[in-house]
Amino acid sequence: MDYNYYEGALDVTGTINGCSANAAYSTLNATADQSKGSCWSNGPNYNRWFKFTATASQYMKVQVKVGGAEGSMQNPFVALWNSSLTELNCQNYQGSSTDIETDYYGLTAGQTYYISVDNHAGAGYRGTFTLCLSDVVDYNYYEGALDVTGTINGCSANAAYSTLNATADQSKGSCWTNGPNYNRWFKFTATASQYIKVQVKVGGAEGSMQNPFVALWNSSLTELNCQNYQGSSTDIETDYYGLTAGQTYYISVDNYAGAGYRGTFTLCLSDVLDYNFYEGATLISDLNNWCSPNAEYSTLNATADKNKGSCWSNGPNYNRWFKFTAITTTVTVQVKVGGVEGSMQNPFVPYGEQMGQHN
Numbered sequence: 138m139d140y141n142y143y144e145g146a147l148d149v150t151g152t153i154n155g156c157s158a159n160a161a162y163s164t165l166n167a168t169a170d171q172s173k174g175s176c177w178s179n180g181p182n183y184n185r186w187f188k189f190t191a192t193a194s195q196y197m198k199v200q201v202k203v204g205g206a207e208g209s210m211q212n213p214f215v216a217l218w219n220s221s222l223t224e225l226n227c228q229n230y231q232g233s234s235t236d237i238e239t240d241y242y243g244l245t246a247g248q249t250y251y252i253s254v255d256n257h258a259g260a261g262y263r264g265t266f267t268l269c270l271s272d273v274v275d276y277n278y279y280e281g282a283l284d285v286t287g288t289i290n291g292c293s294a295n296a297a298y299s300t301l302n303a304t305a306d307q308s309k310g311s312c313w314t315n316g317p318n319y320n321r322w323f324k325f326t327a328t329a330s331q332y333i334k335v336q337v338k339v340g341g342a343e344g345s346m347q348n349p350f351v352a353l354w355n356s357s358l359t360e361l362n363c364q365n366y367q368g369s370s371t372d373i374e375t376d377y378y379g380l381t382a383g384q385t386y387y388i389s390v391d392n393y394a395g396a397g398y399r400g401t402f403t404l405c406l407s408d409v410l411d412y413n414f415y416e417g418a419t420l421i422s423d424l425n426n427w428c429s430p431n432a433e434y435s436t437l438n439a440t441a442d443k444n445k446g447s448c449w450s451n452g453p454n455y456n457r458w459f460k461f462t463a464i465t466t467t468v469t470v471q472v473k474v475g476g477v478e479g480s481m482q483n484p485f486v487p488y489g490e491q492m493g494q495h496n
Contacts, residue, residue: 174216174227209264310352345400
């Protein structure tokens with residue numbers, strides 16, 4: 138019996154942390170066996186079966202590679218199963234000749250697990266493929282979070298990361314519209330500034346992901362702050378002041394539910410405290426009839442800090458902080474919005490509360 142059937146699954150344990158020869162396997166002449174992966178568009182159609190023995194890492198990533206020398210199969214499917222053929226994870230095709238992957242954390246070392254590889258219904262889609270396996274836990278899981286401490290006060294390469302092939306892990310950010318959907322995990326060690334700002338950049342060369350989410354967590358996965366999407370291809374950020382230097386913290390990046398929103402993104406970090414917090418208030422040094430450039434500042438991506446002004450209708454909501462050194466007993470503060478001066482609506486500013494007066 139051969140790998141056309143679950144019972145004849147090929148043992149690919151020896152391929153772990155490596156790949157088969159290019160185009161080593163094929164769905165040509167294959168027939169349907171057992172069940173389809175729950176995320177597959179259809180099937181089973183022409184699925185092939187493989188098995189492996191789980192290692193001490195309790196993790197397995199399976200990649201099906203197609204296109205060029207790697208294989209002629211189109212619109213591939215893959216699924217992971219335990220020995221009772223209970224599905225652990227699966228992946229639908231991402232494009233005609235696009236590689237796919239699926240993974241799972243929580244395997245039992247020494248136990249046998251199964252892989253089913255198929256393609257979209259239609260004889261013309263059948264063909265050869267390459268199979269790769271890895272037991273090194275990756276950033277699809279909290280446990281495999283990528284250490285980006287070295288990125289602090291800089292950015293990753295453009296479009297370095299992706300939610301393609303990702304699956305949900307742990308909890309969603311409290312401010313996210315939905316999820317977790319396809320979240321990726323990162324970690325960093327807090328610096329002496331006790332602050333971190335995380336920016337997720339998308340659009341153009343920075344990434345194809347749409348409607349991004351981001352959240353910050355401590356090592357117990359208690360949320361510190363989060364940000365919902367601001368637009369389809371609009372950068373977002375979240376930050377936190379009050380970290381403990383030397384401690385590890387986590388970042389989860391996701392996007393709105395829907396396979397079409399998945400894609401690449403750029404990640405930037407900064408430990409330079411900014412005006413989202415009282416402690417990072419922007420210094421205004423010129424008090425002589427000074428105005429900032431039009432629309433210089435924004436409450437987008439901001440979060441609440443300290444107290445609301447006593448005359449405000451509500452808040453604090455998305456307040457930004459500024460500071461100055463008084464040179465007279467009175468100062469007038471104006472917040473200008475509308476047209477080129479700014480898009481913010483219904484602005485608030487403190488009224489004489491240890492800060493002089495305002496107009």
